[in-house]
Amino acid sequence: MKLRDIYAQPGLTRSVEFFPPKTPKGDADLFREVEVLKAFNPAFCSVTYGAGGSTREKTVELVTKLHDELGLETMCHLTVVGQSRDDVRAVLEKLKAAGIENLIALAGDPPPGITEWAAHSDGFHHSAELVSEAAAHNCFSIAVAGFPEVHPRAESREADLRYLKKKVDAGADAVITQLFFDNDDYYRYVEDARRVGVNVPIVPGVLAIQSTAQTRRFTALCKSKIPPRLEAMLVKVENDDAAALEMGIDYATEQCEGLIRFGVPGIHFYSLNKSRSVMAIAKNLSLATLA
Numbered sequence: 001m002k003l004r005d006i007y008a009q010p011g012l013t014r015s016v017e018f019f020p021p022k023t024p025k026g027d028a029d030l031f032r033e034v035e036v037l038k039a040f041n042p043a044f045c046s047v048t049y050g051a052g053g054s055t056r057e058k059t060v061e062l063v064t065k066l067h068d069e070l071g072l073e074t075m076c077h078l079t080v081v082g083q084s085r086d087d088v089r090a091v092l093e094k095l096k097a098a099g100i101e102n103l104i105a106l107a108g109d110p111p112p113g114i115t116e117w118a119a120h121s122d123g124f125h126h127s128a129e130l131v132s133e134a135a136a137h138n139c140f141s142i143a144v145a146g147f148p149e150v151h152p153r154a155e156s157r158e159a160d161l162r163y164l165k166k167k168v169d170a171g172a173d174a175v176i177t178q179l180f181f182d183n184d185d186y187y188r189y190v191e192d193a194r195r196v197g198v199n200v201p202i203v204p205g206v207l208a209i210q211s212t213a214q215t216r217r218f219t220a221l222c223k224s225k226i227p228p229r230l231e232a233m234l235v236k237v238e239n240d241d242a243a244a245l246e247m248g249i250d251y252a253t254e255q256c257e258g259l260i261r262f263g264v265p266g267i268h269f270y271s272l273n274k275s276r277s278v279m280a281i282a283k284n285l286s287l288a289t290l291a
Contacts, residue, residue: 001073002101002141004173006043007201013266014040014287015075015203018273019048020058029273034070036275040282042072043266044102049077056083060091064098075143076100079108080130084122088133096139104143104176105130105167128163128170135171144168146175146202148189152223161196168198175200176268179207179218181251182227183258201265206255208269208277209234209248211241249277253284260285 006013016037021027034045047063049055063076076095078088095103107127124130127144134140144167147160154160164175175198180186190202209215212234219226226234230251237244256267269278 001043002173003044003075003143004141006073007174007203007265012260012264012287013043013203014282015044015046015266015268016040016042016271016278017046017048017205017268018062018271020055020062021273026273031070033271033273033275034066034072037271037278038070038072040275040278040287044073044075046075046104046268047077049079049106049108056087056091060094060098063095063100067098067100073102074100075102075104077106078103078130078134079106080124080127081108082123085124085133086122088124088130092134092137092140096137101139102141102143103134104145105134105172106145126163128167131167131170131172141173142171143174143176143203144172146177146189146193148177148180148185149224157192161192161198164193165196165198168200173200175202177203177205178222178224179205179270180224181219181230181255182225183255183262186259187262203266203268204259204264205268205270206252206259207272208252208281209244210272210274210277211244212238215244215248245277249280249284252277253281256281256285 018030018034021030045066047059047066049059059076063074066072067074078091105127124133131142131144134142144164146164150157151160154163168175175193177186177189186204193202207218215226215234233247233251234244237247259267271278
């Protein structure tokens, strides 16, 4: 089922993100976690692409395997950075041949060791161009990224919002946001996006904290802020990952409760290839279809 149809259905749409493991053991571990998460009844699962497109083949393989062998609806990440136009078109053809209907079009992160983002010499320069390319195939439903705290490379908040509108106008059916820890940032973002004419579903991306060090690393990477209340909580579990995980479940549950009251069309969970936090949050929220 395509994203546009998934989000047209009534109720809260739940979705989960994975990343491609690097080893056969990682593959086996992930599929055990996915089997657990099937009880969460996700509408779809997404698979990331790796910095610089570094996991391109593995991503397509994993998306296809989740779809064909586990019967899950899937969404493939696809990026501009590090790939020629022909590379991108080849991936789109593979996805089409595999019957994968959904993708999220992203600019992507540069390869490790490269600090400045740069387009491939024969590639697309912006994710809106990737949206247009994918839409031209007439077989994909396309999501794009949203940035409640403004994209790190944006000239301004208004410029970021205008570019979001451009991506949607190019053919995007949904917006899935980067992680955030202050719901007010998401609420403001939705209000501002509607003001500039973005009328597709804007789905919050939620990360359940698993350790203080990891949280600091992630927020530094994506230039997201840690609110003062959360910072005080992180300090208390600085050297206790087990306690951090439990705190993360509680904090994400609280976030999700607020988001659901706000009326979000769905929640996209950044699972980090683990089922425990997502399943605990689902239990806390008493989701009706949870097994």
